[in-house]
Amino acid sequence: METKMIWANLASTNLERIRKFYNSLGFRSNDNMSSSEIASFTFANNNFIINFFIPSRVKDDGxxxxxxxxxxxxxxxxxxxxxxxxxxxxxxxxxxxxxKIISEPQPYEQGYTFCFADPDGHKFNVLYWSGM
Incomplete structure (x- = not known):
């Protein structure tokens, strides 16, 4: 099966706080997707998108x-x-x-990493891996 694209959808309890956080980290806002119910950002050179929705938009059975x-x-x-x-x-x-820093920078196998959470608690790790 082929897919054209992949993206992530997450919930946020405060879109303005999320916008400020990710803008301050330098991620590109997808302004054409943003509204009072969604904040959307592009991550990395491959244009991976993460959409942050207000909780009521992502609590349905669908x-x-x-x-x-x-x-x-x-x-x-x-x-x-x-x-x-x-x-x-x-x-x-x-x-x-x-x-929120979850784990301080530290060696990990042949790499070096730390883990953080955004203001809503969504977790990311930043990883340097030699040769990657």
């Missing part, structure tokens, strides 16, 4: 409901960094933007 990220991880997105120094820079940028 998509099985989205949530419960506060007590567990619904998914952890990984963002590639070019060096260990870039991982450390990301950590500072995330902290200044109001993200």
């Amino acid at each position: 998509n099985g409901g989205i949530g419960n990220w506060e007590g567990q991880s619904e998914v952890i997105f990984s963002l590639q960094a070019d060096s260990k120094e870039k991982v450390d820079e990301w950590r500072e940028k995330v902290h200044l933007a109001g993200g």
Whole structure:
């Protein structure tokens, strides 16, 4: 089966706070998709999109409901960094933007990583992996 594109849909309890957070990290806002019910951002060079919907838009039976990220991880997105120094820079940028540092930068197998949560608790890790 071929697909043309893949994107993620998440819930957000405060779209303005999410817009401010991801804009401060330098991600591109998809203004043509944004409204009072959705904030949309493009991540990375491959234009991966993450849409953040108000909770009432993602609680229907059609998509099985989205949530419960506060007590567990619904998914952890990984963002590639070019060096260990870039991982450390990301950590500072995330902290200044109001993200929650879940784990401090640390060696991981042959890489270097840290994990953070955005203001709604959605988790990301930033990873440098030699040769990737």
